[in-house]
Amino acid sequence: MTKDDVADALNEIGTLLELKGENAFRTNAYHNAARLLQSLPGDLNQMVAEGKLEEVRGIGDALAEKITTLVTTGKLPYLEELRASVPEGLVQMLRLPGLGPKKVKALHTNLQIDTIEKLKAACEAGEVAKQKGFGAKTQQKILDGLAFIDKVGHRVRIDLALPLGLALLEQVRAFPGVIRSELCGSLRRRKETTGDIDILVSSASPQPIMDAFVKITEVVQVIAQGPTKSSVLAAMHVRGEKATLQADLRVVTDDQFPFALHYFTGSKEHNIRMRQRAIDRGLTLNEYALANETRSVPCKDEADIFAALGLPYIEPELREDTGEIEAGEQKTLPALVKDSDIRGVFHNHTTASDGTASLEQMALATKALGLEYFGVGDHSQSLTIARGLPPGAVRKQWAEIDRVNAKLSGVRIIKGSEVDILEDGSLDYDDELLAGFDYVVASVHSLFAMPEAEMTARVCKALAHPAVTMLGHATGRLLLKREGYKINLEEVLKAAAKHGKMIEINAQPSRLDLDWRYVKRAKAMGIPIVINPDAHSPGELGLYTFGVQVARRGWLTKDDVFNTRSLPDVMKELNRRKQKTPA
Known part of the structure; x- marks a missing residue:
């Protein structure tokens, strides 16, 4: 495990202990140790191997033992026991503005709230406002926060998602048999947040690529593995923050790659407009081809697809159906600013x-x-x-x-x-x-x-x-x-x-x-x-x-x-x- 992984585990222990009502001295010991580890120079694995953790001020014998277990085994039974003892809903509540561990613990103790759904119901019934230290304003803030979380879901900012996606892509590109590969979806369009990572590959031998993909270092869970599509849960630390996202890998033939790249890049609205242009020209456009019953239009890249439909190449960032098709027809697409x-x-x-x-x-x-x-x-x-x-x-x-x-x-x-x-x-x-x-x-x-x-x-x-x-x-x-x-x-x-x-x-x-x-x-x-x-x-x-x-x-x-x-x-x-x- 890396320093960031161990620090995450220590912070999680501290938070779970807070939710259980442990004293501040004990909970802060874990949070302080996490901060200390992240700023510690040198290799953590080497320090553990040489038994030098106890020499670090602020890390006592008990903490050193837990850190050693995490580094050497990748697991910590104590943490797993803590997770099992704290309802998952209490941890989810910490995402809400104005709700720290102490207030979540109070809600759990006084109102037996242990899920987001119960919290919402208690707020709507006015029960939360009656609790000491809360009030009507806090209750409304919680309701507003619940609505916001429901709206954004489990999305991740681009500065965290893109490095994770690129790290996966770089490794996929090195697999034997990969001809072409790209990120697709909202990451390729550079949206501010994303809900998953889409990776597209062309190859004549998909199975070995699928086998290798699910074993990438960043993969923490295999969700599904098939002959041409696999889904995993991947995680990576970026500047001290942890990004965790589902990553889907699709493999197509190299002839299909341009069409699949365009299709899976999106957006949905842009694709609908492009499919209609194909229909207007007696063709069908999908993730596999631009064709009709009698002929198929060969395209070596996306630019060929646009050209076949009477348009110049449209940059992925513009593919939102906000006028890019019309600008392409009028030859007024902008030369976009660059880094x-x-x-x-x-x-x-x-x-x-x-x-x-x-x-x-x-x-x-x-x-x-x-x-x-x-x-x-x-x-x-x-x-x-x-x-x-x-x-x-x-x-x-x-x-x-x-x-x-x-x-x-x-x-x-x-x-x-x-x-x-x-x-x-x-x-x-x-x-x-x-x-x-x-x-x-x-x-x-x-x-x-x-x-x-x-x-x-x-x-x-x-x-x-x-x-x-x-x-x-x-x-x-x-x-x-x-x-x-x-x-x-x-x-x-x-x-x-x-x-x-x-x-x-x-x-x-x-x-x-x-x-x-x-x-x-x-x-x-x-x-x-x-x-x-x-x-x-x-x-x-x-x-x-x-x-x-x-x-x-x-x-x-x-x-x-x-x-x-x-x-x-x-x-x-x-x-x-x-x-x-x-x-």
């Missing part, structure tokens, strides 16, 4: 607020990515939870930026801030300080429960301020965790267009906000888009790639994205905008 088009990044955090690295470290990491500029976006003063900067700290940071810029070559630090939009739509700094920034990201970080009309007016008022350059994470959503605050995005986009503001695609995979549908709408309204990683560490700077995927799904070209411009062009535009800012 390599990005020249720099804005809206990033340093140790001055809630980041983990200094200005210089972040700038050097930006340069290492081959980028030209790094835009600082530390939090403003009102966001104390994220160590927001008071005015004096801002001025000190400007001096530090000047000093580091004079020292560095090949990368430029741009002075910016992520300034809070306050309740009344005003900004978190006065106009004099705002005028000193090269750019300003205006964002909402508080009072998410405002009525839609008030939230919309709040954001639109901020967009009217001359100092604002771009709007940050427009809806505040956290994918698979919470829906965004209620806001009329159409009105927000109109305000951005009216006042000449940019809107960001926040590329943090937990956000991916603005959503691609509104990205496409923003483009139609002439609003410049900027792709920001919202990086809080050097390793997060490269997250802009997920923003590029959203931009591609939103039909953006290189010219639609502000940070595809060179440093001189960027500074010229930012300076032009500053001339409109009151001092």
